[in-house]
Amino acid sequence: MATSPPNDSERTKAAKPTGQFRDFVQMHPIAVGGAFFIVVLILASLFAPLPYDPELPNPEVGISPPSADHWFGTDITGADVFSRTIAAAWVDLSLALAGTLLSLAIGVPLGLATSVKRRWSDNLVRGMDAFQAFPLLILALVLVSLSGNKLYMVVVAIALINIPRYMRLIRSEVLSLREARFMEATTAMGVPLPRTLRKHVLPNVMGIITAQTTLTMANAIVVIATLSFLGIGVAPPTPSWGSMIRSGSSNMISGEWWIALFPGLFVLICVWILNQLSDAISDFNTRTTR
Amino acid sequence: MTQTLLSVRDLSVEFVGHKSTVHAVNGVNLRVNAGEIVGIVGESGCGKSTAVKGILGLLQPPGQVTGGEAELAGHGDLLAMKNKQLRRVRGASVGYVAQNPFGSLNPIYSIEVQFRNILRAHGEPASQKIARERARTMLANVGIAGPDRVLDGYAHQLSGGMAQRVVIAMAMLLEPELIIADEPTTGLDVTVQRQILDLIRDRVVDSTRGILLVTHDLGVIAQYCHRVVVMYAGKVVEAGSVETVFGDPAHPYTSALLGAIPRPGHELTRLRGSVPDLRVIPTECSFKPRCDYEFAACSVSPNLREIAPDHLVACHLSERVGHGTS
Amino acid sequence: MALLELEGISKQFHARGGKGIVRAVNDVSLSIDAGETVALIGESGSGKSTLGRLVLRLLEPDQGAVRFEGIDLTKLNTKEMREVRARLQVVFQEPFESLNPRMSVGDIVSEPLIIHNRAMNSSEREIRVRETLERVGLRPDSATRLPGQLSGGQQQRVGIARAIITNPSLIVLDEPTSSLDLSVRAQILTLLADLQRELGLAYLFISHDISTVEYVSQRIAVMYLGEILETGPVTDVIKDPRHPYTRALLSSRLSTDPNESLPRLRLIGDIGSPTDVREIGCVLAPRCPMVIDACRDRKIELEPFAPHHDVACIRAAETSDALLASSSSGIEYN
Ligand SMILES: Nc1ncnc2c1ncn2[C@@H]1O[C@H](COP(=O)(O)OP(=O)(O)OP(=O)(O)O)[C@@H](O)[C@H]1O
Ligand SMILES: Nc1ncnc2c1ncn2[C@@H]1O[C@H](COP(=O)(O)OP(=O)(O)OP(=O)(O)O)[C@@H](O)[C@H]1O
Ligand code: SF4
Ligand SMILES: [Mg+2]
Ligand SMILES: [Mg+2]
Numbered sequence: 001m002a003t004s005p006p007n008d009s010e011r012t013k014a015a016k017p018t019g020q021f022r023d024f025v026q027m028h029p030i031a032v033g034g035a036f037f038i039v040v041l042i043l044a045s046l047f048a049p050l051p052y053d054p055e056l057p058n059p060e061v062g063i064s065p066p067s068a069d070h071w072f073g074t075d076i077t078g079a080d081v082f083s084r085t086i087a088a089a090w091v092d093l094s095l096a097l098a099g100t101l102l103s104l105a106i107g108v109p110l111g112l113a114t115s116v117k118r119r120w121s122d123n124l125v126r127g128m129d130a131f132q133a134f135p136l137l138i139l140a141l142v143l144v145s146l147s148g149n150k151l152y153m154v155v156v157a158i159a160l161i162n163i164p165r166y167m168r169l170i171r172s173e174v175l176s177l178r179e180a181r182f183m184e185a186t187t188a189m190g191v192p193l194p195r196t197l198r199k200h201v202l203p204n205v206m207g208i209i210t211a212q213t214t215l216t217m218a219n220a221i222v223v224i225a226t227l228s229f230l231g232i233g234v235a236p237p238t239p240s241w242g243s244m245i246r247s248g249s250s251n252m253i254s255g256e257w258w259i260a261l262f263p264g265l266f267v268l269i270c271v272w273i274l275n276q277l278s279d280a281i282s283d284f285n286t287r288t289t290r
Numbered sequence: 291m292t293q294t295l296l297s298v299r300d301l302s303v304e305f306v307g308h309k310s311t312v313h314a315v316n317g318v319n320l321r322v323n324a325g326e327i328v329g330i331v332g333e334s335g336c337g338k339s340t341a342v343k344g345i346l347g348l349l350q351p352p353g354q355v356t357g358g359e360a361e362l363a364g365h366g367d368l369l370a371m372k373n374k375q376l377r378r379v380r381g382a383s384v385g386y387v388a389q390n391p392f393g394s395l396n397p398i399y400s401i402e403v404q405f406r407n408i409l410r411a412h413g414e415p416a417s418q419k420i421a422r423e424r425a426r427t428m429l430a431n432v433g434i435a436g437p438d439r440v441l442d443g444y445a446h447q448l449s450g451g452m453a454q455r456v457v458i459a460m461a462m463l464l465e466p467e468l469i470i471a472d473e474p475t476t477g478l479d480v481t482v483q484r485q486i487l488d489l490i491r492d493r494v495v496d497s498t499r500g501i502l503l504v505t506h507d508l509g510v511i512a513q514y515c516h517r518v519v520v521m522y523a524g525k526v527v528e529a530g531s532v533e534t535v536f537g538d539p540a541h542p543y544t545s546a547l548l549g550a551i552p553r554p555g556h557e558l559t560r561l562r563g564s565v566p567d568l569r570v571i572p573t574e575c576s577f578k579p580r581c582d583y584e585f586a587a588c589s590v591s592p593n594l595r596e597i598a599p600d601h602l603v604a605c606h607l608s609e610r611v612g613h614g615t616s
Numbered sequence: 617m618a619l620l621e622l623e624g625i626s627k628q629f630h631a632r633g634g635k636g637i638v639r640a641v642n643d644v645s646l647s648i649d650a651g652e653t654v655a656l657i658g659e660s661g662s663g664k665s666t667l668g669r670l671v672l673r674l675l676e677p678d679q680g681a682v683r684f685e686g687i688d689l690t691k692l693n694t695k696e697m698r699e700v701r702a703r704l705q706v707v708f709q710e711p712f713e714s715l716n717p718r719m720s721v722g723d724i725v726s727e728p729l730i731i732h733n734r735a736m737n738s739s740e741r742e743i744r745v746r747e748t749l750e751r752v753g754l755r756p757d758s759a760t761r762l763p764g765q766l767s768g769g770q771q772q773r774v775g776i777a778r779a780i781i782t783n784p785s786l787i788v789l790d791e792p793t794s795s796l797d798l799s800v801r802a803q804i805l806t807l808l809a810d811l812q813r814e815l816g817l818a819y820l821f822i823s824h825d826i827s828t829v830e831y832v833s834q835r836i837a838v839m840y841l842g843e844i845l846e847t848g849p850v851t852d853v854i855k856d857p858r859h860p861y862t863r864a865l866l867s868s869r870l871s872t873d874p875n876e877s878l879p880r881l882r883l884i885g886d887i888g889s890p891t892d893v894r895e896i897g898c899v900l901a902p903r904c905p906m907v908i909d910a911c912r913d914r915k916i917e918l919e920p921f922a923p924h925h926d927v928a929c930i931r932a933a934e935t936s937d938a939l940l941a942s943s944s945s946g947i948e949y950n
Contacts, residue, residue: 181713188672189728189778190701199727203718333797450660479659479824480868484880506798509827509870513877532874550802551872552831554851558806561799564767 024284031280034273038093041270045090052080054087055237063251066258073258075247084239085262091240093270095151095233096220099158100213107163108209111170112197115178125171128164136161140223144232154233158220169212173205207285211278218274225267241267294363295468295500296322296345301358301369303337303344310569314340316524317358319594319602322468322500327491329511329532330504331547332521335565338504339389339472341521345369346386346470347376362468382412385461387471389504391453394460395445401425401456402441408463428459432489451482458486462493469493472504487514508551512536517600520544523566523576526594530601540603542581575606583607617686618647619818620786625670625680627663640666642842643680645918650785653812653819655829655850657865658839664822667839668788671820672706673697684786702732705779709791711771715763721774722759725749728782744781752777752807769800773807780811786818793828805832826869830854835924838862841899844918848925858921858932861900867937879937881905898929906931906939 025032052058052070058078066073072081114121140157147153177183186196227233228242236243241263248260303315315337322328330338343349345360345368360368365379380386388394396404405425409416416424422441429437432455445453454474461469471490475483491514494501503515511518511532518535520528520543528541539545549559563580566572574589575581581588587606594604627641640663648654656664669675671682673689682689684704689697705728708714715724726745729736736744746756752773763771772792779787789808793801809832811817823829829836830850837847838861846859857863860883867881883903897912898904904911910930921927929935 181708181710182716184674185706185708185714185775185778186716187674188701188706190698190731191727192698192731195731199719199723200716204716333799480826480870481659481865481883484868484870485882507870508798508872512872512874513870536872536874547798548872550798552802552805552827554830558802558831560803560806564769564800 024280027284027287028276028280031273031276034276038270038273041086041089042093045086045088045093048086050080050083050086052083054079054083054239057237063256063259065256072262073256075244075259076251079237081244081259081262084244085241085266088239088241088244088263089266091234091238092221092224092242095154095224096158096217098155099220099223100162100216102155102159103162103166103216104209104213106159107166108170110163111167112174112201114167115171115174116193116197121171125167128167132164137223137226140227141230141232144227149232149235151233154224154227157227158223161223162216162219165216166209166212169208170205173208174201177201177204207281211281211285214274214278214281218271218278221267221270221274292323292325293498294321294361295324295326296320296363296502297361298341298345299359299361301341301344301360302356303340303349303353304356306352306354312568313571314353314524314568315344316571318521318524318526320502320519320526320529322502324467324498324500325494325496326516327494327501327503327514329515329518330502330521331506331508331511331518333506333547333565335568336521337524337568338506338521340524342386342470342472342502342504346380346384347371347373348380348386378412381408381461381466382464383466383468385464385466385469387454387457387461387469387474389472389476391450391457392445394457395448395453397445400442400444405441405460405463408460412464414464424463425459428463429456431462432456432459433485434459451478451486454478454482454486455489458490467498468500468502470502470504473506474503475510476505476507483510490514508536508547520547523572524568525576525604526602527577527604528602529594530598534598534601540597540601540608541577541605542583542607543577546580575604577605618683619650619652619685620646620648620671620820621681621683622646622667622671623681623683625667625677625682627666627670627675627677639842641670641677644842644844645680646837646844646847648786648818648820650818651812651816652835653821653833654835654837655821655823655833656837656839657823657826657829659824659865661841662839663842664824664839665790666842668706668790668820668822671788672704698731702728702782703784704786704788705782705784706788706790707772707775707779707792709794711768711775711795712763714775715771717763719762720759721749721754721761721763721766724763724774725759725777725781728778732782748777748781751780751811753803767800768796769803772796772800772804776804776807776811780815780817783815784817786820788820788822790822791824792821794823794825801828808832826854826866827872838865843899843928845900845928846926847918848922848927852922852925858925858927858935859900859929860904860906860931860935863935863937881937900929906935 056079058074061074061078063076064070064074070080070082072085074080114124140161143157144153183200186200224233225242225245228240229246231246234240234243244263245260251259298318298320301315301318305312305314318341320328332338340353344355347368349355355369358369362368362379362383365383368376368379371379402422402425406418406421409421425441426437429440434440434452434455440448440452440456448456458474474490475486478486487510490501493499505511515532517530518532519526520535520541522543528535528539528544535544536548539548546559546561550561552558561580566576566579573591575592578584578588592604592606594602595608597603597608623645624643625641626643629638629640631638644667656667658664666675670677673682677690684700689700692700722745725748726741729741729744745759749756749759754770754773754777758766758770763774766774793804796804805828812819821829821833833850835848836850836853837844838859840861846853846857846862853862854866857866864881864883867879869878871878884905896915898916901907901911908931916928916930918926918928921932
């Protein structure tokens with residue numbers, strides 16, 4: 001005899017990835033708009049023809065306020081602030097991205113490993129805690145300046161700051177996930193560990209990883225700006241937001257506000273957008289499974 | 291003559307969302323007499339808790355009462371009361387036991403302090419000693435062996451059964467005429483469940499008090515209630531004395547529920563489908579899609595009618611001669 | 617030979633957040649034959665789920681043997697155990713929590729095949745998944761859905777589909793219907809009964825609902841504080857319970873017939889704490905209305921009372937409602 005026909009009610013909702021993306025756009029238009037802005041900024045910084053050569057001083061023009069010719073004005077050397085600000089986007093954001101990706105690549109597996117193998121991991125985690133107690137910005141400062149201002153060291157420094165954070169986050173997520181009933185079902189089915197990690201653990205921590213990644217990006221942008229503000233890392237004439245703020249800051253008092261303001265604004269906007277995005281992702285993440 | 295303690299007429303509750311509105315309770319009528327335990331049964335999501343919270347003015351937005359009245363003997367319409375007045379009635383004249391006992395206990399105060407707060411809130415300025423004494427008596431009444439240990443403790447130190455008893459003791463502290471208990475025993479062991487129900491029953495039998503008991507356990511209704519109200523999709527579909535409704539159910543939903551109780555040697559009734567979407571107001575009988583007896587008349591929503599003294603049914607079948615679903 | 621044989625298994629935990637140890641399961645022996653349903657009933661905290669987990673080897677027993685198809689599972693390594701898991705499955709109480717919320721229904725149901733039926737290619741798997749979904753009363757197109765998009769009853773059907781897809785011989789059902797509504801519960805119970813008949817499954821059915829147990833099982837084991845106090849054919853045990861605890865437990869059940877009121881027996885005091893179980897003597901002794909000195913002197917073993925009907929009580933032959941009620945009279949509430 002056959003059992004009863006399909007008979008409980010079914011709620012309908014888009015389950016396909018494309019449908020999910022559409023839902024996300026609908027639910028968080030500001031965050032999506034912001035992400036779009038950053039992408040356009042990077043593309044423009046890479047490919048768009050800038051009105052002036054960002055690295056070329058123009059002593060004839062000298063310092064000048066925003067005008068139709070120079071939208072964001074020019075700095076002391078007469079270089080175009082708009083062109084420099086846009087060009088700096090790629091320099092700053094690519095470094096931030098590289099640092100973030102490196103911390104992801106190391107932090108996530110480490111977090112997974114420490115949550116599976118408990119015995120040795122407790123020591124590692126304790127070590128990492130001690131490491132985090134160290135003023136990390138100073139560490140980054142020391143590292144980069146000792147390396148003789150190598151850019152890759154900026155990336156390494158960002159990773160060093162963020163790896164322990166990822167590790168902690170993943171570890172605590174996975175440890176609570178391990179208590180979940182479906183993980184017990186997984187064991188009862190005999191799912192091997194690698195598959196468990198790939199199919200059951202990762203997808204369930206993915207949302208939180210993504211949310212954290214956007215935060216890390218924001219944090220990295222600030223670190224890079226701070227370093228170059230202190231004259232470390234990206235060195236002039238290569239444009240970077242931090243060094244532009246630094247060189248413009250002395251002009252602030254004399255009334256030439258535009259040199260520092262525009263790059264400062266861009267740092268602010270990028271950080272704000274990434275924070276919005278992070279919130280949006282966490283929100284979407286909790287909603288889609290209920 | 292039996293005195294009516296609570297009389298609810300045409301109660302409606304909606305949850306207004308920006309995309310859709312959930313019509314959780316649609317014109318519910320019920321009555322609790324003195325000395326009576328009245329049970330409300332129905333599947334999950336049919337609006338039992340919402341109705342009860344509506345009566346007590348405890349709905350959280352977006353939930354709102356959109357119509358009806360709830361007359362409490364000697365106090366007037368609860369739904370028309372101002373918040374301040376309602377707060378005084380709640381506790382003093384109507385005790386409420388919520389679905390989740392831990393939700394109604396404050397984790398940061400000791401149990402004693404919570405008892406004292408109830409007394410204070412209702413203007414019974416008892417000394418600390420008297421307050422403790424009253425709380426102790428109440429806890430002993432609900433069968434807690436070491437009331438002192440419980441009074442000095444905190445919510446998280448209690449087992450589910452203990453917490454439930456504490457909440458019931460709190461609801462009974464001011465000796466209200468009416469107690470409304472929302473699934474007071476769901477999730478508890480049968481042994482504990484019976485203790486609690488016995489205790490609730492002892493408060494009512496041969497008294498002027500009454501109890502409105504929400505449950506989805508038909509055994510609880512059969513053994514403890516005098517009258518029963520069967521709810522389906524936010525409406526009352528059948529109401530009457532327990533003997534009548536269980537012995538000779540007139541609504542196909544009631545029959546189906548009774549048939550779904552596992553009994554050795556009996557086939558289980560398979561109720562098709564599930565509760566309807568409460569976002570749309572149906573024009574037809576809301577049970578029609580799942581009903582084995584539906585016929586032409588069922589495309590119009592039936593009204594609750596009295597088919598025998600104190601036996602109300604909302605089903606077109608009962609209008610036909612020789613009604614019956616068995 | 618029995619399909620499953622538990623021989624003197626015990627499991628202790630360190631009490632959560634407190635001191636002392638919890639004897640969750642204490643020297644339990646039980647057997648299940650192929651195609652049979654054995655119900656495990658008892659109050660909350662009596663160790664039912666722990667016993668279920670020991671059977672599934674989700675927990676390692678401190679002592680004793682778990683023999684499944686004649687093999688002691690406690691001796692197997694992970695790989696050998698994986699082999700067995702295809703034929704030993706589980707369905708949990710919480711339908712939603714036991715499904716990965718980010719995996720589609722199709723992926724959830726096909727996962728056991730991927731692990732256990734390696735030779736199967738993806739189109740064969742897909743056919744099998746469709747068949748199984750239909751078998752448990754779900755539309756095949758629910759394969760693309762996420763668990764959160766299904767109702768509780770449908771989620772439990774998915775859990776059942778996952779459990780039966782590898783043709784197991786034993787399924788541990790840990791309160792599979794406790795969180796479901798009455799009407800949905802009836803659907804799931806009927807489904808489980810049909811599947812058992814067609815596939816020859818054996819069930820270890822954990823429950824605290826006596827009417828459900830009476831309906832589904834052939835044999836019953838009553839647990840209290842980690843020990844089995846009585847076991848036997850369901851009709852014998854329910855009609856004539858010989859252990860005072862069984863009698864008290866059964867008497868607290870609520871008949872759904874308003875005209876039938878069952879005699880009511882109460883034990884003294886609350887259910888004891890598993891942390892302070894006595895070393896020797898009957899576990900029920902502190903609460904038992906029939907207790908005599910001999911009950912406290914030695915370990916009370918499960919002993920045959922009638923054919924297939926074992927009771928762990930030295931006064932089993934005397935147990936009666938009258939005796940229980942008379943000795944408990946005058947006792948305070950509960
Ligand atoms: N805050 C809310 N917003 C929207 N809908 C709600 C809200 N709270 C409850 N509902 C809906 O109102 C209906 C009635 O819910 P209610 O909690 O009263 O059911 P119930 O009969 O008490 O069920 P249960 O047996 O599960 O406690 C349900 O369909 C529910 O989805
Ligand atoms: N991992 C653990 N750590 C500590 N104590 C535990 C653990 N698992 C279970 N226990 C304890 O063991 C005892 C038996 O628990 P178990 O879950 O087996 O009971 P149960 O009969 O299934 O109860 P319920 O009906 O509430 O599900 C309880 O006292 C419980 O608190
Ligand atoms: S052995 Fe003694 S204490 Fe235990 S149940 Fe029997 S009579 Fe009661
Ligand atoms: Mg409710
Ligand atoms: Mg359990």
